[in-house]
Amino acid sequence: MQGVRFEPTEEQRRTVRAMSGFGIPQEDIATFLDIEPKTLRKHFRRELDRGMVEATAKVAQSLFQMATSGNNVAAAIFWMKARAGWREKQEIRVGPTNLDEVSDEELLQVIQHVRDAIAEGEELAAEAAQLTTEQQPPST
Incomplete structure (x- = not known):
């Protein structure tokens, strides 16, 4: 209109x-x-x-x-x-791209860091699973 x-x-x-x-x-x-x-x-x-x-x-x-x-x-x-x-994934970066430039000490530090991160992730997953189990209503 x-x-x-x-x-x-x-x-x-x-x-x-x-x-x-x-x-x-x-x-x-x-x-x-x-x-x-x-x-x-x-x-x-x-x-x-x-x-x-x-x-x-x-x-x-x-x-x-x-x-x-x-x-x-x-x-x-x-x-x-x-x-x-x-x-979902953790990204790990190592300083030099040429591993020949990384000392054994630095590699061991990186390996330990990765192990610690994996252990922490496993602990968090276990805690989350426990919380989920505790929140479930009892079966009848």
Whole structure:
């Protein structure tokens, strides 16, 4: 309707915020409201932005609760990888690339460091397994 000023309703604002949060493309939201995408962005900018932020915050809150409850090891591992920089593999770097330049003493230090890291990883895995076992409800 050209020439008629568009006035969004509160129901349309709620709908846009929800659809935006669900990740529905703006063009599809505009089609749903039977308006042009440009009109959508002009009149619903706040709802488009807030919908995405609110949805992300809600999912982050849910993931955080799952990760910290002790009942969802996968969520905790994901959180540590995404937020704390944990990795599946450890990277070991030795200074010189030519091993002929590395003294026996330096090689022994590197070997001991690797052994310590492996032992620490095994201890952490055992602790995690123990925590997981303790968190399981008793079998009936």
